[in-house]
Amino acid sequence: MKEPQNYQISLQSFEGPLDMLLHFIESDKLDIHEIPIAKVTDQYMAYLNQSLEFELEIASEFLVMAATLIAIKARSLLPKRIEQNPQNPGDLDAENDPEQDLKERLLEYKAFKMVALTLEQKQVQRAEHIGRLPTALEPYRELPTVSDFLAGLELSHLQEVVLRVLTRSQKTVDVSVVRDRETIPERMNTILKTLQKGSTTFFALTKNRQRKEIVTVFLAILELIRLNKIICRQEAKFGDIWIELKKTN
Amino acid sequence: MDRIEENELTSFDSLAILEGLLFVAGTEGLTDKQIADVLEISESEVSSLCHTLAVKQQQEGRLFRVMQIANVWQLNTVPALTPYLRRLSLVPAPSSLSQAALETLAIIAYRQPITRAEIEEIRGVKSEKAIGTLIARGLIMEAGRAEGPGRPFLFATTPEFLDYFGLQSTSDLPPIAEIERQIRQNE
């Protein structure tokens, strides 16, 4: 009550009685091991009384600590019951010394408070490093099925691709060769043999070929798709078409 | 000569692939094993590859960088970009943890697995609310039950705890005994 600042700080400002005791010790620049318990107890009780005056709710922890402090203070006023035996450091009385216990608790609590401070700083630093939301890998996970590969691929796209390949070397398309059915089954077999060695692409299959052969390849691929023998996939419109063997289980 | 160029190309490609993979993994990041499996290299080579990528990113003046946090490699922006991200409100509003939550978390980090009663013993106050917040934020989790009466829950930190504070492992924090020793000495 003597110090005006007392009125500015309420019990609510503290994380608990230990926090409040640390505040007294640190603001008076005291050593935890040299705390004059009597003085700290007086300060502590002054705060409690102040809180009562303002009809603030006092958490039970603060009352428990008050009892501890008063017990320690009372004990310090009494003469020592047993003389400390220097040859017996495990003295029963020393082990149960509540003042020593309190000092150890304050020390431990202060250490964790310092860690909390470190964490607070690290939290701020880490927040400066921002990532992006992940992209789902699920679509890549399962071995895709025919319908996955063909999703969005329409025959008109295939047609566009073949027309583009055909017009790459020559301006006009000779439609008459499309009727040459004889070579399509042969071409289908050749493509299947190629695929048994590994997947390929439409551009690879038609590289350096005559347009008649290209059309045959194209028709053979359409037939193989229809027969569910191969899987085709086109990443982009007018892009290459990936072709692989459909695994039959 | 040809051979050197080929090697350079390969190494350049793995860096580009690595960056692409990390880009896709986003905040989830990738473990040594995931990267090693995809790039078909040994796990022991991953760290050096990631560091090479970080150097490359820095040299090219890019504002995101590969970094290892909580045992995963992830791409994150560098602080220089933060003012611009703020302008776009792309930076999540700061939501720092309360003092109570930070204290509770500090205790759990060092003493895990630990019961609520043990935490409250150290802090000298009830800590139920702080524990609840930390669980909801995914920073701690229930990790079994303690022996003894009531078999109370034990709490431990999660990998997200490490990520949240940018720690590699809990051993990145100074030993608590060391901190206590410093406090004693400074007095």
Place this chain on the structure above:
Amino acid sequence: MDRIEENELTSFDSLAILEGLLFVAGTEGLTDKQIADVLEISESEVSSLCHTLAVKQQQEGRLFRVMQIANVWQLNTVPALTPYLRRLSLVPAPSSLSQAALETLAIIAYRQPITRAEIEEIRGVKSEKAIGTLIARGLIMEAGRAEGPGRPFLFATTPEFLDYFGLQSTSDLPPIAEIERQIRQNE
């Protein structure tokens, strides 16, 4: 000479900033206006800057590229990365879900489509990391945008999520209205 170098530096920096911003914006992307505002350039300059960045990314062999999709600029991986992503998808990732991720998933399942802000309001804590985990695990996905300021993304569960639980649709989820009512009454 000095002037040219300075200009180059500035232009280089805007590219780096642009790339960083797009990196964080993710699939939400950025509009011409957003980019123009942050970089303090006119909206008409944005397109050319983005194209310059795309060229730079291509020259440097990066496997993600700035592209304009549905009126927003975003960074996306290029098809060359696909085989590696397929391989990555087959490498087992950590499988367990954190409490935070599970809660977030449950909320999305029952309240979908839902924005991140709404999830965070229900949970009372930031949920960005949990959302990231759920996306990476293929349990939730972005499902359009909400009306209103910022037009934030809506999240919904994936078909795989329903498959896993053998549900035809989310309306097959065990009802919670009755339980909610009871909880409210007990309060």
